[in-house]
Amino acid sequence: MCCPLIHQTESRSHGRWEEEKTEDKVKWKQLEHKGPYFAPLYEPLPDDVKFYYDGQPMKLSLATEEIATFYAKMLDHEYTTKEIFQNNFFRDWKEEMTEKEQEIIQSLDKCDFKEIHKYFVDKNEARKALPKEEKQKLKEETDKIQEEYGYCILDGHREKIGNFKTEPPGLFRGRGNHPKMGMLKKRIMPEDVIINCSKDSKIPVPPEGHKWKEVRCDNTVTWLASWTENIQNSLKYIMLNPSSKLKGEKDWQKYEVARRLKGVVGKIRSQYRDDWKSREMKTRQRAVALYFIDKVFKNLKLFMQNKDPGDDLFDRLTTGSLNSYLQDLMAGLSAKVFRTYNASITLQEQLKALTNPEDNVAAKLLAYNRANRAVAVLCNHQRATPKTFEKSMQALQAKIDAKNQQVEDAQAELKRAKADHKAKKDVKSKEAVEKKKKLLEKIKEQLEKLNVQVMDKEENKQIALGTSKLNYLDPRISVAWCKKFGVPIEKIYNKTQREKFAWAIDMADEDFEF
DNA sequence: ACAAAGACTTAGCACTTCGTGT
């Protein structure tokens, strides 16, 4: 794995701050890749799958038909019942129609996509029902694409790319009540794409008959390709996977900043408490804002983006002035560092409080999950209770009942074996007793595991652990905990997580303190 | 000094795959 420690020592040794800053701006020396993998071209519908307008079958032009399929595919989603969605879709759709089509298709209500919808549902099911070998073949094809487009060379190392495919065309699905829901997300063409790679590398070849918007060599940024999306007119990037050295070092750096905050947070807290009483309104507002950032996580957003002049609660405070104040308190400090710091320090404290070294691995894992949950609650990472919760809980309970029965049975059998041994006193019956004992132990252990599972599940039903685990908890705390208490790392991090946190697994020993 | 653009991180949903019990 990478050696971030060495990297830091190097850049520190440069002395002058200015110099280090320019040094840090360079993200790579060599970058070579194949460019993005483009979404497959539209395949026209078979002739027997028809679109109907006002009850009459109507053959659509290719472009119009493609957009119709986007809508048809979503037919059983509640999005398509929303007026905003429908209006946005219809406006954008009409724009892509031929003049003739525009004349005919006047109202979305008269459009019948049902046949098209069914075609895709059937197609999906057919794909699922494919024989093993066929599925295997498809898998091999995706693997091949991943192999060819999914990696790049960065400073001599082969690194995995996070998102190497362009986003396919479709209908925009914003979250919540988004005013742009249903708008047409256009197909990304090579002519939209800016390629970033090193000068001396093999420049990616655009698909035949096309050319790139631009090929540039900017080693102060980490992206490999970018384009502007048409909905919000913002940039989209192709970047590296979290397992890459580049991302890993950045992640590590983030936690190092949070650890430095640990050293000064006491001072900062007493300062902002004093500043509440300041005569200067600006200072007061800043102090209150800081308190909210530090203590009331979920309001961070609310107070950071007070851009609406209508209800300007912190009218003397801008994000710029707050952040430069934070920067003065500690180099690298910004609002979100408080979140990282509070989450990580809480995990460390909770692990200390909840772990019993005498416990078995299952019980230790319960303690770990409880510590993780304390953090998720703190960060307000809540979720709706899963729809299947009750059902799966009952299934688990049934398992426990069955296991209890097994325990009783095993106990009875052991008793019988003991009696038998008492009577016979031979080697064979003695062995039988041992065997039954072992069996009982095993079943009891399984029962214990199930009981722990129930507790864990119940406590977890309204809390999402993923986000904090992936983004806010210094992985070295978890790695150290695993090493200290003999818990295999696989029990708390799955494969992807282990790849992302490879730097921490490599670096932290059992004595690590956040 | 401020706003807009650019870069990068975080978040949650939906689909796929995996693991377990039957």
Add this chain to the structure above:
DNA sequence: ACACGAAGTGCTAAGTCTTTGT
């Protein structure tokens, strides 16, 4: 071997912070 729920993964919107431009 099969079905089911849980876990894992892919995707992309949305958020934060930095940089750039006026």
